[in-house]
Amino acid sequence: MLEIEGLQVAYGAIRAVRDVSLTLAEGELVTLLGANGAGKSSTLMCVAGALPAAAGSIRLERAEVTSARPEVMARRGVATVPETRDVFSDLTVDENLQLGAYTRRNDSQGVAKDRGRMFEMFPVLAERSDQPAGTLSGGEQQMLVIARAMMSRPRILLLDEPSLGLAPTIVDQIFEMIATLKASGLTILLVEQNASKALAVADRAYVMRLGQIAAEGTAAEIAAATDLKALYLAG
């Protein structure tokens, strides 16, 4: 479904992503692991259209989308949850969700139904639906941005470090959520630093180091790899 080949992303002279190739089949949950600065988020943001690719190609369902703008990727069914969460803090929880369904704004019945579903899946959001999103806790904001991404009924979900800065119990909740989403058939590309949590839900994994893929395999293979620590820390 998603094919990345020879991707390069640069910030000026700094090459954050040197040569990344990966694939993501429909219904798979693939996780991109690696230490800080390995280039995982840059890869994800490039797929989302938020960062330009310096070289290489990205194909979504066989269509070339390497230099597509974020709006175009969203319309193609790509939903992104960035590392920075990026709730719209002045908008209410409800308004955030409404905006998540922007690409489906003409289907008001469908949107209303999905809103109900999100509130069922995330009861805390229902409680706080009229509060400005900025008043939510970190874990609640993470739930909000995942729910907001789901409002567009995406074909593929890009998740960037959902566990970042969250307490372990909340992290467990989030990953349960992710497992549920995967079970419903959603295709997910998950960037994570928390390797054990990510490998527990993933089908396959790639490990990045210094902008390149250092290892790839099934989740079981990567979990068993003894040099995982070396890959992380030596980078």
Add this chain to the structure above:
Amino acid sequence: MIDVLSLGGAYALMALGLVIVYGILRLVNFAYGELIMVAGYSMYLVSGSGLPWLVMAAIAVLMAILAGIATDYVAFRPVRAKSVTAVLITSFAFSTLLQNAALLFISPRPRNVPLPKIFSETVQFAGVITPARNLITIAAAVLLLALFSWLMRRSVLGIAMRAAATNFTMARMLGVPANLIISSAFAISGLLAGVVSMLWIGRIGAVVPGIGLEPLLIAFIATVIGGMRSLQGAVLGGFLLAFMDTTLNFTLPQDLLKFRDAFTFSLVILILLWRPQGLIKGPASGERT
């Protein structure tokens, strides 16, 4: 009191027109004053047509809206991604271009603008005698502010614009089309400028190429004291500025009256020393688009 409300309403609309573009783009549209000028001159140009005043005014406002959108295409879009300084210069250049166009193709001398008779009539309201124009300004301001508030809060476009003002890239990742949002902001800016123009020129009766300068300055100052990223701040700033101006008008001794602006600006400086970010905090500062 009515004076303050009427002037405040006009100032608030001016400030809002400026802030709506600044909030989303983080860029000041220096050609904003010229939108007011365009509306004024459009009014002058159609004045011979014999149409009813409201129709002429509607045409003038429409021209301001178009000029607003044109400002985006001419001065902002080509350089937006390149550099902040470039945009400042291009919008300033566009402003000069428009002013000189009016100067060359129409006239450097003031041109009379038709006003409805009702503007100069006086009425008695709540025990005070005041020009009807003031009441109309208040009504127009209230109406527009209410409309604007509804737009921002209840319509998809408004919510998308508020989101874009907070985090433009994230909004785009949800599918919000960047260009549409920006054009809408400029169009609304033009609408507000157009209406303000009709009310502002109503006080003067004539239009000159430089007519946009004072409203631009007022809008800028009102926005700065109110909070540059906040829509409510712009409105508050407008009313506050009007209050300061009117109060000084009444309280300053005769020989100091010509220094009224100096007093106003001194008060502005004091406000900014106390609250440099303005009175109302806007959305968390995001990246420039």
